[in-house]
Amino acid sequence: MAQILFYLFAAFTIASAAGVVANKNAVNAAMCLLLSLVGVAGLFVQLDAYLLAFLLLLVYAGAVVALFLFIVMLLDTKSRASASFKKLPMFASLVAFGLLLAGLGTFVTRGQLESRPLHAVPALGANLKLYAYQLFTTYLLPVQVIGFLLLIAMLGVIVLSKKYDGPEDA
Amino acid sequence: MITASLNEYLVISGVLFALGFFGVLLRRNTLVVFMCLELMLVASTLALVAFSRFNGTMDGNVFVFFILTVAAAEVAVGLAIIVALFRLRQTIQLDELNSLKN
Structure with missing residues (x-):
């Protein structure tokens, strides 16, 4: 199932x-x-x-x-929605796509990753308490950095979407 | 109970990443290129969660938590830049944004 x-x-x-x-x-x-x-x-x-x-x-x-x-x-x-794909970019993208898939293919056929059966491994991701524990101990600094990043992103978006008419408009 | 192996999840993640990459290279609409970038990001989170689950660790899951946050911030800033670009140039087609070329 x-x-x-x-x-x-x-x-x-x-x-x-x-x-x-x-x-x-x-x-x-x-x-x-x-x-x-x-x-x-x-x-x-x-x-x-x-x-x-x-x-x-x-x-x-x-x-x-x-x-x-x-x-x-x-x-x-x-007005641009009906524009079709150009030949050369199409070809180049297909080559890149094929190369990635070929890399994936070698990984599947020659890969050395052992896969333990799932019931033998504890499902830590299902435990909400563990997330909180990790976020407030091991990853406390990254959490604060992320908070700062969100603040900076917010300020950046406000500055970017503001209409700016010239040097006297600051 | 038979469940899918780690390799199968990684293949799904890899194919998803390859498709996103394909879209980034192929599409000329900046918004769709951005959507394909998001697809690549989600593919990497799938690999992280799969590794985390099959190794019985918590770190991959917590990293996905951070990736989600950064992705949300990234989308907000990226879309603001695209809107600013549209205001300036009246287009978001990558073909027409070539003022550095000439």
Whole structure:
């Protein structure tokens, strides 16, 4: 059962990700991104990381994709939507894609990673208390740095979106 | 109960990353390029969670927590830059943003 669900979510994720790349309309691409994120959240649940699955849906699907849709509609680039892909970039991207997949193929066929059966390993990601413990002990400094980063990002966004008319407008 | 192995999760993550990379190279719309970047970021988080789960450690999960935060900040700043760019040039097509070239 778990195996079937894994393949279902995996296929769903990959197919929606392909949709992001292939869709010529930016709104449809954003919707495909949303579906792909839901698939990844499903995979997170399979890996017993329930909090992360929830956060992924909340932060990415909730906030990030909504922001993307908002900007797509704000900028209204409809006139360009029908432009088709050029031959040379298409070829180059396909080569790069193929190289990455070939690297992945060697990893699958020659890989030395041993995979222990899941029931032999404790599912630490399912334990909410452990997240809090780690965030307030080992990762206390990164948490503070992240807080600072968010503050700077907020200030940066405000400065960037402010209309600036010249040196006397400061 | 039969469950998927670590390798299978890493393959999914790798394919997702490759697709995102493909999109970044192929697409000419800045917004869609940005979406594909997000896809690459999510692929890396999937690999982190899988490694963390199969090795019985907590660090990968906590890193994903941080990655989510940084990604949210990154999207906000990136979209603000794109909007500022659109205000200045009236386009977000990468083909037309070539003033350094000539």
